[in-house]
Amino acid sequence: MSTVLLVAVDPAFGERVSSLPGHRVVSADRQADLSPSDEPRSDLHPDVVFVGSGVSEERALTYARNVLADWPDLVMVLVAPPTRGVARRAAKAGFAHVIDPATDAADLARLVDGETRDPEQGTVASVAPRVVVVASPKGGVGKTTTAVNLTAVLAAAAPWEVVLIDLDLQFGDVASMLDLRPEHTVVDAFASEGVDSMYVRTLLSTHAEGFYVLCGATGPADCADVTGDQIRKLVSQLSASFRYVVVDTSAGLLEETLSSLEEASDVVMVTALDVATLRSARKALDVLGDLGLLPSGRHVLLNRADRRAGLSVRDAERMLGLPITTVVPMSDRIALAANHGQLAVGTKRNPLRKPLQVLTAEITESRTVHHTHRGEKLS
Ligand SMILES: Nc1ncnc2c1ncn2[C@@H]1O[C@H](COP(=O)(O)OP(=O)(O)OP(=O)(O)O)[C@@H](O)[C@H]1O
Ligand SMILES: [Mg+2]
Known part of the structure; x- marks a missing residue:
């Protein structure tokens, strides 16, 4: 089972991610959870991290850079209206995806399933x-x-x-x-x-x-x-x-x-x-x-x-x-x-x-x- 960490996402978005079957979803809603170490809680070992609008864009980008320096395999997803500028800055910081906060559960499932599928299970060919x-x-x-x-x-x-x-x-x-x-x-x-x-x-x-x-x-x-x-x-x-x-x-x-x-x-x-x-x-x-x-x-x-x-x-x-x-x-x-x-x-x-x-x-x-x-x- 994979672990999805939600950082400062809005409640409706968080609920949609939490409804996805087959994943452990953990919330770190407070901005304080991002500091002082700027790392995801080490006990969680997340596979995918969604960073939402509860933190400033600048803070989210710094967070991604710091986290990915230690855990380059983590899949970081920025939850923000994907304008051209945001997508470019996010990609530069290492975010794998920028998705709209209104993304529905089916699309979220596709994204998380696709990113967490275990190649050993032999199902990777479909993606x-x-x-x-x-x-x-x-x-x-x-x-x-x-x-x-x-x-x-x-x-x-x-x-x-x-x-x-x-x-x-x-x-x-x-x-x-x-x-x-x-x-x-x-x-x-x-x-x-x-x-x-x-x-x-x-x-x-x-x-x-x-x-x-x-x-x-x-x-x-x-x-x-x-x-x-x-x-x-x-x-x-x-x-x-x-x-x-x-x-x-x-x-x-x-x-x-x-x-x-x-x-x-x-x-x-x-x-x-x-x-x-x-x-x-x-x-x-x-x-x-x-x-x-x-x-x-x-x-x-x-x-x-x-x-x-x-x-x-x-x-x-x-x-x-x-x-x-x-x-x-x-x-x-x-x-x-x-x-x-x-x-x-x-x-x-x-x-x-x-x-x-x-x-x-x-x-x-x-x-x-x-x-x-x-x-x-x-x-
Ligand atoms: N089914 C269609 N009905 C009407 N107009 C069409 C249809 N398909 C394409 N067009 C129009 O035909 C023109 C040429 O289409 P398009 O630019 O896609 O072709 P192309 O093969 O990419 O051309 P080029 O080789 O110059 O790159 C465009 O103005 C397009 O809007
Ligand atoms: Mg053409």
Whole structure:
């Protein structure tokens, strides 16, 4: 049984944590419990510590630094509205998560269970990180739309456990689609050789829907010299800190796409209902297969599906040699949301939510039927 220590959290939050089955929950409500040693009570041996709003942010950050110096394995969680500034300062101090005080019991259970699961019990595979690369040989087919909205759907089930990386290194537009004004971008992550994962966490922007974003470069020259090794290292660092890493890529099979695929558990090939796009998607799948870069989770998202195209989903499947489980219709609501810096899945009667929930289920439950790109079922 794991031990969860609550430090200065509000009573309603404390009650929700205390209701979680399978954990011993101990409260240290008074600020005095944080001093004079600034250590969790040594008799408790906590696995997870929630630090709430009963202490100032400065005090909470100092506490985390001191405690983690002695117990680096402790999982520290700051309970505070996760604004961009707070998330950055908290990550710098060593907090593993920043969660909103209103987080419900189901999400708390997921967080605590995920952090305290004993790898010896063999159940860790279900929470092994998933790295999902969204790719397409063609431009403008909906990769970024898919990546940002898929991230939001994943975050709804696993708040603050999802990070989206904009690896469209030339013309990345994730920040614009999410109306973020990042202080740092992916360029900072490649700035020097010895960048560690804690530093990378400080570069992340936060989105109000409960996920992190490593925003893209501001110009095409900024990442001209980035190597495959740097990409692989970045993706692997973030997958060590997050349950889900979603990667948006640029059109084609550029170095950054191939390198991120080396770290990937899943690829989402975005295509459209026209012969040229389907053919190029098929070719891209063939090339990735030949290079050994097709991860085991393979998903095709057919975007802008429209009956008037003269092709059916079945025709598309025949051309691709892969089943299509995610079909997104053509919809003004999707384009409008993007133009307003909103998540389409967050708007009313949006046509993206259901298809992306199906895709999310495929990814999280590994329900994908694995086929080769020629349509043969893999054994
Ligand atoms: N199903 C859809 N219905 C209507 N508009 C859509 C749909 N999907 C995407 N769009 C719009 O199409 C445009 C291109 O989408 P998006 O930027 O996601 O494509 P992309 O593949 O990332 O492009 P690029 O290759 O330039 O990075 C955007 O304006 C987006 O809002
Ligand atoms: Mg894009």
